[in-house]
Amino acid sequence: MGFKPLPIGVENFQEIIEQGYYYVDKTAMIKELLEMRGKVNLFTRPRRFGKTLNLSMLQCFFEEGYCDARRLFQGLFIMHQDKDFTGYMSGYPVISLSLKSLKQPSFELSYMQLKKTIAEEFRRHDRILDSPCLTEAEKQRYRNICDVQGKEWDYLDALKFLSACLGKVKEKKTIILIDEYDVPLENAYFSGFYDRMTAVIRSLFESALKTNGYLEFAVITGCLRISKESIFTGLNNLKIVSITSPAYSEYFGFTEQEVRDMLEFYGRECCMDTMKTWYDGYLFGKTEVYNPWSVINYVEQVWADPESFPKPF
Secondary structure, three states, rough: OOOOOOOOOOOOOHHHHHHOOOOOOOOHHHHHHHHHHOEEEEEOOOOOOOHHHHHHHHHHHOOOOOHHHHOOOOOOOOHOOOHHOOOOOEHHHHHEEEEHHOOOOOOHHHHHHHHHHHHHHHHHHHHHHHHOOOHHHHHHHHHHHHHHOOOHHHHHHHHHHHHHHHHHHHOOOEEEEEEEEEEEHHHHHHHOOHHHHHHHHHHHHHHOOOOOOOEEEEEEEEOOOOOOHHHHOOOOEEEOOOOOOOOOOOOEEHHHHHHHHHHHOOOOOOHHHHHHHHHHHHHEEEHHHEOOOHHHHHHHHEEEEEEOOOOOO
């Protein structure tokens, strides 16, 4: 078995697979999502526990025309399941949005960054503007959002509007993926404009997730559990998966067996006791997990020097 580089700081699933990085298979999460049928799924986990990578994995699996999914997922858990699960591959339009860049010193800058982030996702799907399924008014509104020239309501309603446009053109419901939803809210809290930012995020989420007939399902990730009353008011379809939830417990972070397998792959089984002493200690639901950031950094360290002393990463 050949050497594989460790994906330190790499959060793109397609890049990890295509560039031959070591990948801990978390594709069973796809099966559980399809089995559980949650309409809006909010996952809260600590930083550097694979949230962004898992959303990237979901996008690669579900999005129509995004990548060669069958090649990327070859040999992984999900491909050994029956067509009740693999039949969903490359079957949906997907809206993918990260709110990480909204960490700005003022409300005005944060809101402008939100508009730019939304515009970028609209431009990613701009091929649908060639379709006769959209009216000229819809196309003009779409272009205005792309050019960051839309009206305020255009952005507050943007995810619902984009899913409607995709639904009309592709005749399919849309999957919405939102990463680091809590970053603009936490930043606003400490920067003095929490109420204004909360109102914006609430409007964006409510229109997309509450009364959206074009929504198949949504997955949202973040580190913090923001009170439901703040931004999820009236979302009766919200399923919150926190660190105490037994569901999905093994998909964020590495299980002990996954850590053992990694050490064995790199010929460093002798380091397991040290690994457990330093980087174990998280309990998600009833599953004991290791911090993946610490694990892969330590494995890289001991691969180069088995006698090196562990350290906090």
